[in-house]
Amino acid sequence: MKIGYARVSTHDQQTDLQMDALVEHGVKVEDIYQDVASGKKDDRPALLACLKALREGDTLVIWKLDRLGRDLRHLVNTVHDLTNRGIGLRVLAGHGASIDTTTASGKLIFGIFASLAEFERELIRERTMAGMQAARARGRMGGRKFVLTPSGLRRAQAAMAHRDTNVADLCAELRITRNTLYRLVSPAGELRPDGEKLLKLAGK
Missing domain, CATH: 3.40.50.1390 (Resolvase, N-terminal catalytic domain)
Structure with missing residues (x-):
């Protein structure tokens, strides 16, 4: 039927x-x-x-x-x-x-589709693992795109609190963008929620 x-x-x-x-x-x-x-x-x-x-x-x-x-x-x-x-x-x-x-012949053709699906799964798995390894190598925690180490964050806090450096120079030193800096630390040097989360994830 x-x-x-x-x-x-x-x-x-x-x-x-x-x-x-x-x-x-x-x-x-x-x-x-x-x-x-x-x-x-x-x-x-x-x-x-x-x-x-x-x-x-x-x-x-x-x-x-x-x-x-x-x-x-x-x-x-x-x-x-x-x-x-x-x-x-x-x-x-x-x-x-x-x-x-x-x-x-139809079964053979669909077998090719099945092989492509398995190939797709392997590619996704490999890309996911490579991404996680690259993130760990750059100091990112838990999949979040933090590129700042805890010591770098403390340096940013101190610099912002004492206003002893230019923001652009500080970002260049820490190799982060201005947006990343202000997402982690306030202009007065206080930790913001994302900054606290970074330290918590790092166990500091």
Whole structure:
């Protein structure tokens, strides 16, 4: 049995084009589920009902890949779940038009998508770790963009309190911007909430 799913992003759009394509492919109108929602929204009741209605041996038919998944990983996970349940996926148009998981070639093509999703996850993980290491190397605490060490902060406090240096010179010495300085220390040399947080994170 073929079951279709159609989605548009706003109430100003129509699903007619998708509906026509699904019907032309052999999906009955009464077997088509429709959502009006952003692709990134989790709340898509028609999709949830559609996935629940599918049974082993059925094929889910969609117009384009972006109608189904929020992102590549969500799409891959959804199709893996369908495959495990013995349900096929057929994409009618767009870059995924060659995908038909009821065929060997279609499974191969979707396997490439799954590999890309894993590649994307690894890239994100590597970038996150590299960012954390770079932040620690620059003295940033807890992911916040503090580039000032506690001793530098104390130096800024003293300089501002005694007004014994030019603000521009002080910022150049500490290698911070004027905005960063004033976010941490008041013009009178008093610690501001972000400055107190920096010392607290550093255990000073």
